[in-house]
Amino acid sequence: MSMTITEKIIAKAAGCEHVQPDENVWINVDILLTHDICGPGTIGVFKREFGDTAKVWDKNKVVIIPDHYIYTKDEKAHRNVDTLRDFAKEQDLPYFYDPGTISYKGVCHDALPQEGHVRPGEVIFGTDSHTCTHGALGAFSSGIGNTDAGFVMGTGKLLIKVPKTLRFNINGEKPDYITGKDIILRIIGDIGVDGATYCAMEFRGDTISKMSIEERMTICNMAIEAGGKNGIIEPDDKAIEYIKSKTGQPFEALYSDPDCSVEKDYDYDVSSFVPCIAEPHLPSKYAPASERSDVKIDHAYIGSCTGGKITDFIMAAKILKGNRVSVDTFLVPATVEVAEGLITESIDGKSLVEIFAEAGCIDIAPPSCAACLGGPEDTFGRTKNNEVVISTTNRNFIGRMGSKDAPVYLASPLTVAASAITGKITDPRNFM
Amino acid sequence: MSKIKKITGKVYVLEDNIDTDLIIPAIYLNLVPTIPEEYDKLGSYALSGLPENFDDFIAKGETKSEFTIIIAGRNFGCGSSREHAPICLGAAGTIAIVAESYARIFFRNSVATGEVYPLESTERLRDKFQNGDLAEIDMDNATITKTDTNETFQLKSLGAVAPVIEAGGIFEYARKEGMIT
Ligand code: SF4
Numbered sequence: 001m002s003m004t005i006t007e008k009i010i011a012k013a014a015g016c017e018h019v020q021p022d023e024n025v026w027i028n029v030d031i032l033l034t035h036d037i038c039g040p041g042t043i044g045v046f047k048r049e050f051g052d053t054a055k056v057w058d059k060n061k062v063v064i065i066p067d068h069y070i071y072t073k074d075e076k077a078h079r080n081v082d083t084l085r086d087f088a089k090e091q092d093l094p095y096f097y098d099p100g101t102i103s104y105k106g107v108c109h110d111a112l113p114q115e116g117h118v119r120p121g122e123v124i125f126g127t128d129s130h131t132c133t134h135g136a137l138g139a140f141s142s143g144i145g146n147t148d149a150g151f152v153m154g155t156g157k158l159l160i161k162v163p164k165t166l167r168f169n170i171n172g173e174k175p176d177y178i179t180g181k182d183i184i185l186r187i188i189g190d191i192g193v194d195g196a197t198y199c200a201m202e203f204r205g206d207t208i209s210k211m212s213i214e215e216r217m218t219i220c221n222m223a224i225e226a227g228g229k230n231g232i233i234e235p236d237d238k239a240i241e242y243i244k245s246k247t248g249q250p251f252e253a254l255y256s257d258p259d260c261s262v263e264k265d266y267d268y269d270v271s272s273f274v275p276c277i278a279e280p281h282l283p284s285k286y287a288p289a290s291e292r293s294d295v296k297i298d299h300a301y302i303g304s305c306t307g308g309k310i311t312d313f314i315m316a317a318k319i320l321k322g323n324r325v326s327v328d329t330f331l332v333p334a335t336v337e338v339a340e341g342l343i344t345e346s347i348d349g350k351s352l353v354e355i356f357a358e359a360g361c362i363d364i365a366p367p368s369c370a371a372c373l374g375g376p377e378d379t380f381g382r383t384k385n386n387e388v389v390i391s392t393t394n395r396n397f398i399g400r401m402g403s404k405d406a407p408v409y410l411a412s413p414l415t416v417a418a419s420a421i422t423g424k425i426t427d428p429r430n431f432m
Numbered sequence: 433m434s435k436i437k438k439i440t441g442k443v444y445v446l447e448d449n450i451d452t453d454l455i456i457p458a459i460y461l462n463l464v465p466t467i468p469e470e471y472d473k474l475g476s477y478a479l480s481g482l483p484e485n486f487d488d489f490i491a492k493g494e495t496k497s498e499f500t501i502i503i504a505g506r507n508f509g510c511g512s513s514r515e516h517a518p519i520c521l522g523a524a525g526t527i528a529i530v531a532e533s534y535a536r537i538f539f540r541n542s543v544a545t546g547e548v549y550p551l552e553s554t555e556r557l558r559d560k561f562q563n564g565d566l567a568e569i570d571m572d573n574a575t576i577t578k579t580d581t582n583e584t585f586q587l588k589s590l591g592a593v594a595p596v597i598e599a600g601g602i603f604e605y606a607r608k609e610g611m612i613t
Binding site: 024026037038040041043044045048049068069074076077080083126127128129131143144145146147148151154155157159161193194197198224227229282373374375376377395397398399400404 | 449451453454457458459461462463464465466467481483484506507510511512513514515516518533534535536537540541544545592596601602603606611612
């Protein structure tokens with residue numbers, strides 16, 4: 001019986017020949033990811049259920065990447081990182097990326113593949129809904145809560161329902177002004193915030209093959225914004241090469257059978273796409289950027305797992321080079337590697353750091369989640385009062401970036417940069 | 433969440449797409465649910481992300497809610513995987529949610545923790561109830577009855593998760609199944 005890539009990975013992890021959608025199976029987990037927001041609670045569940053002296057099922061498979069509340073004076077936030085630190089020591093965990101040390105990385109979803117923990121054909125669970133990002137490299141990767149994560153920590157297993165697959169066939173010549181973010185916002189706009197609930201979202205097609213790994217991650221990252229269980233892209237040569245540059249560990253890439261059946265196919269031709277935004281307060285509120293040019297903004301934000309990668313900053317720099325921003329513009333690289341890239345990457349002999357400084361952006365913050373989820377009061381870029389925000393992040397729920405009264409528009413780095421210049425929502429083609 | 437037959441109490445009514453930032457704003461995510469005082473604190477902030485024009489879910493000066501049943505529209509609990517969301521509702525005193533549909537992770541977290549019963553309605557009940565109405569849920573027959581009019585509405589059966597709910601969460605279920613000791 002033929003299977004999709006998602007079904008194949010689950011079948012392999014369940015030790016069965018074949019699985020089908022809606023079947024419940026116990027599967028073996030390859031990587032458990034947690035961070036400072038959900039790690040302490042996960043550890044609490046693990047100890048409560050398995051005992052104070054219990055050991056994690058496999059110390060090489062537990063990856064702890066603190067990233068959410070790092071640059072804050074909030075005492076509980078520090079206490080939580082201490083809890084992780086103590087646990088990593090007690091369990092002798094090799095993959096704890098400790099803030100304040102050379103091993104600190106930044107946002108977990110960017111650090112996980114960068115450090116070689118994402119491998120095709122494997123099963124990743126993380127205590128963060130955007131764990132779906134890692135499907136961009138051909139893994140089955142999904143977000144779970146603390147209780148399930150505590151269970152995985154003790155047993156290395158989880159009971160899951162096999163998702164149906166929605167397949168998005170994305171073809172056509174992609175114009176320069178169209179980014180991964182424009183593609184996924186368009187899809188979520190079409191299917192809605194619950195359009196993929198319980199389903200795997202598989203992305204394929206010529207356009208996807210030509211995209212960078214980072215742009216593929218932007219797309220898979222937002223599968224959860226349509227309710228998806230996982231986002232996934234079959235690992236092509238580009239993906240395999242990327243993985244091999246990050247890890248020497250063996251892996252077995254899996255692929256959909258050519259004749260596999262899926263719940264539904266969606267066909268897109270990106271040559272007709274236009275730069276877009278998602279209006280407050282849902283990621284599904286799609287609108288072409290050019291049709292909202294009357295919306296004034298006060299605050300521009302470039303950062304997060306989905307919008308703070310080096311490729312995102314390069315896109316923003318292309319627009320900002322030689323221009324001045326007219327609103328407060330906050331830049332938060334996702335990881336330390338991205339922050340270094342801002343210094344080493346250049347456009348026409350100018351580093352990105354110089355381009356951003358000359359454009360009048362606020363000094364670049366150290367890598368973390370920062371205001372993507374609001375965070376403690378002293379978080380960099382946290383929204384205030386009723387300012388209007390345009391952001392490369394992935395959620396625009398009420399209060400998501402801090403203030404309940406500050407509406408958030410989601411957009412690509414190109415659109416955010418163009419809007420930062422004019423102070424109004426702006427189609428980036430005006431600057432290209 | 434042990435086996436329970438009837439849930440009675442006041443209802444609180446919500447819209448479609450109630451996201452986890454509305455249920456528990458990120459500023460409170462520094463609280464760790466497995467620490468008892470912080471569990472109670474999380475409860476006191478339940479649904480505090482709702483805009484000001486909503487009725488208080490927790491009365492001023494109180495730490496628990498008078499509403500034991502939440503009735504909502506589609507896609508309840510969308511957004512983050514934060515388990516703080518079902519936990520804060522459970523800690524506030526909510527016993528059951530009756531929504532038209534759930535976001536997957538919220539539903540799963542409700543079942544795994546045993547904090548609240550995530551029940552599904554077969555029709556749009558958010559238009560049939562108002563804040564403060566009394567209701568009774570009959571778990572055996574999968575129905576909810578509006579006390580003052582005696583109208584009864586059918587709920588969906590719990591399906592494949594029923595054994596996990598009946599066991600009291602993922603750990604108890606796994607113990608029953610002999611997966612863990
Ligand atoms: S950057 Fe934002 S969306 Fe990504 S993990 Fe951090 S808080 Fe979540």
